[in-house]
Amino acid sequence: MYLTQPLHRAAQQTPDDLFTVYGERGTTARETRAIVSRIAGGLKLIGVDSGDRVGVLSLNTDRFCQIVLGVAWADAVIVPVNTRWSVKEIAYSLDEADVSVLFVDDQFAHLADELRNQAPRLHTLIQCGEDKLPHAAIPWAELLSADPVEDAHRQGEALAGIFYTGGTTGIPKGVMLGHRQICVAAMGMLLAQSQVPQGGASILVAPAFHMAGFSAWIAGMLLNATTVPLPAFDPVQVMRAITEHRAKQVLLVPTMLQMIVDHPTVDEHDLSSLELLVYGASPISETVLGRAREVFTSARFLQAYGMTELSPGTAFLSDEDHDDPVLRRSAGRASAFARVRIVDPLDEEVPRGTVGEIVAAGDHVMLGYWKKPKETAQAVRGGWMHTGDGGYMDERGYVYVVDRIKDMIISGGENVYSVEVENAVAKHPAVAQVAVIGVPDAQWGERVHAVVGLVPGAALTLAELRQFCREEIAGYKCPRSLEIVGTFPMSAAGKILKRELRTMAEGGSQG
Incomplete structure (x- = not known):
């Protein structure tokens, strides 16, 4: 299994079909x-x-x-x-x-x-x-x-690429991935679906230097799709590309998906050709997911969970599972090639329903960090990649991500998981986007702090938000401070940079 294999097949079987289309430039296999x-x-x-x-x-x-x-x-x-x-x-x-x-x-x-x-x-x-x-x-x-x-x-195990990660939180680490790791993970994305789109066009808009976009490109090649790269994300350009090329598949991070479904011209584009919409890289609110399914009515939705060190996917939530209001809050189940479990600080597996660290094993686990043997040994123990994500698993093997372990908020002695609070806040009609963090508090140790982007023309006070959230979650989990922002600091992978939000929160909260 190797990266050039799909090209050999395409050149042999469909040599005159378009392999890529970039702007006006089409190139056959x-x-x-x-x-x-x-x-x-x-x-x-x-x-x-x-x-x-x-x-x-x-x-x-x-x-x-x-x-x-x-x-x-x-x-x-x-x-x-x-x-x-x-x-x-x-x-x-x-x-x-x-x-x-x-x-x-x-x-x-x-x-x-x-x-x-x-x-x-x-x-x-x-x-x-x-x-x-x-x-x-x-x-x-x-x-x-x-x-x-x-x-x-x-x-096989020969090194295919070094993908750097972590530059926003510390010294970047080069994740070593072999040809087998990358191809196995891409195939796992396909195996997680009951139906997969064959041929057609695949829109490559997530940055391909990041493993999410890179893996989506590989998966598209495996499905004989014509790759249509877009140099930057713009909601109108994505919708136009889907319409023009009658695209069958695309991978979007939640922030991209939200910008598309909220765009005032979304109803002016014919998006009916799309058969597969893969999303992941960061949590998505149920509100945005619901709107997306109303916009992309013909698409099957697939959520991918993982990280660069897992090439990148290890668990997937199928389209059918999205119909279940409980399951669609999960990250899905382990892919065909992966083993996933939840462990305590001693790496012992915890009972189902108990929060611990999500770990994964399989042929998709990285070869290691380039020139960083100590960090590699700390991350991969006994063949299990330690994700740093907190979560739990139900009796059927569905994994629920509750927070990055380092981002868990301890307020008044209680553990508060930001994803749960974010889901509650996102349901408020004035909220377009939200991130929840913990900030130092003299009384509570840490307090739950909500950073919110508002729907155009809307307004929101802390008192209104707290009252709304009390109907969804326990009182101690409700935000104790609120900050309204116009834009969020984002990583190239489409993740909100919570470290930067913590710095911003020092002088911008409402009590």
């Missing part, structure tokens, strides 16, 4: 195979050897996909760069991963000199956009002038 083999040939010419790390700093484009496949074809390892990072963070990841060759597209050409200065191991830049890069970078056309080479068929 036959053409893609030729491009990928020449990328690999060009990399060999500049000295890229087996196992060498090659970086790519690019938005979602057809060339991003071709580069990833070309690097694997050349028997090398891809290092996708987080496009939202600072130059310092990017340089750190490139230097740590020993990246000497970096593909750069137009949007990041202006960073070339700074990256050369701050990442001393970086000696070769390759243009993968339309504009020229400064200082003797290799043009895309020149790279493709190389003679094609045969696929190395790098596969």
